[in-house]
Amino acid sequence: MKIAILSRNPKLYSTRRLVEAAQERGHEVRVLDALRCYMNITSNRPEVHYKGENLSGFDAVIPRIGASVTFYGTAVLRQFEMMGTFPLNESVAITRSRDKLRSLQLLSRKGIGLPVTGFAHRPDDVDDLIKMVGGAPLVIKLLEGTQGIGVVLAETQKAAESVMEAFMGLKASVLVQEFIKEAGGADIRCFIVGDKVVAAMKRQGKEGEFRSNLHRGGSATLIRITPEERSTAVRAAKTMGLNVAGVDLLRSNHGPVVMEVNSSPGLEGIENATGKDIAGMQIEFIEKRLAEKKTGSASMTRTRGKG
Numbered sequence: 677m678k679i680a681i682l683s684r685n686p687k688l689y690s691t692r693r694l695v696e697a698a699q700e701r702g703h704e705v706r707v708l709d710a711l712r713c714y715m716n717i718t719s720n721r722p723e724v725h726y727k728g729e730n731l732s733g734f735d736a737v738i739p740r741i742g743a744s745v746t747f748y749g750t751a752v753l754r755q756f757e758m759m760g761t762f763p764l765n766e767s768v769a770i771t772r773s774r775d776k777l778r779s780l781q782l783l784s785r786k787g788i789g790l791p792v793t794g795f796a797h798r799p800d801d802v803d804d805l806i807k808m809v810g811g812a813p814l815v816i817k818l819l820e821g822t823q824g825i826g827v828v829l830a831e832t833q834k835a836a837e838s839v840m841e842a843f844m845g846l847k848a849s850v851l852v853q854e855f856i857k858e859a860g861g862a863d864i865r866c867f868i869v870g871d872k873v874v875a876a877m878k879r880q881g882k883e884g885e886f887r888s889n890l891h892r893g894g895s896a897t898l899i900r901i902t903p904e905e906r907s908t909a910v911r912a913a914k915t916m917g918l919n920v921a922g923v924d925l926l927r928s929n930h931g932p933v934v935m936e937v938n939s940s941p942g943l944e945g946i947e948n949a950t951g952k953d954i955a956g957m958q959i960e961f962i963e964k965r966l967a968e969k970k971t972g973s974a975s976m977t978r979t980r981g982k983g
């Protein structure tokens with residue numbers, strides 16, 4: 677197979693591991709910076725050019741599109757899709773998962789466990805918004821935040837009100853969420869490939885920190901998840917229409933709740949914590965899907981998440 681990896685940096689752990697895994701299995705692989713791709717969208721003859729070359733003949737494309745380049749990156753991916761290249765994750769599924777509100781709305785429609793969540797842009801009645809989600813303590817999140825930045829724990833009603841007012845002063849949309857205290861500063865990252873959780877790790881925030889992000893000093897360990905957690909994670913990825921996903925769960929008193937579904941989950945933390953070859957599993961998934969396509973197997977028409 678000829679595989680393209682859309683990644684801005686070939687030196688990143690995840691990109692390197694995917695290249696390695698593809699080559700080990702005898703495939704030809706190229707890393708392309710999506711921002712440097714340019715496209716011809718003439719009727720019926722879609723083309724992607726790169727440094728003067730008209731790219732062609734790719735069987736599959738692995739998108740590793742950073743949050744800050746979602747718009748252009750998914751347009752390049754869509755162009756590959758139009759050329760008949762198999763995307764490990766579809767552009768529409770990536771766009772869907774990058775929108776936190778849309779994602780939560782879709783997950784809630786499927787009845788998947790979520791923390792009680794409210795969202796607002798400029799509420800006239802902050803008091804009512806806070807009441808609506810059950811009152812303090814609350815977690816307040818900036819919609820644009822990543823890696824735990826812009827996630828605040830407001831322990832009292834007064835603190836919740838002032839944080840909300842501060843965020844609103846910045847004209848930012850916010851998400852207000854029930855604080856899952858019983859999670860104990862830990863979350864569970866389930867790594868999905870196809871319709872299976874292939875690996876899971878527990879991330880624990882450092883002492884006194886409710887955020888478990890590894891970027892904030894959290895640590896990761898292998899964990900055994902329950903059948904309920906497994907099925908919640910699989911259903912969440914399926915709802916988003918993602919073949920590969922990192923589903924973050926919290927263990928709450930009312931069962932597993934989904935915090936986020938990530939469409940470009942990093943490999944370093946999970947491969948190190950579990951010792952599994954997850955890059956290899958992704959390449960094998962592509963091999964299987966393309967083989968099914970050639971033989972016209974029914975699983976290609978499996979229904980996808982909508983919206």
Ligand code: ADP
Pocket residue numbers: 791815817821822823824825827853854855856857859861862863881886887888889924926935936
């Ligand atoms: P980001 O996408 O910026 O990483 P998250 O929404 O994942 O932000 O939040 C960061 C961390 O904060 C999570 O990994 C989790 O440990 C903790 N956290 C987030 N929301 C809640 C919540 N409602 N209750 C308890 N802990 C939470």
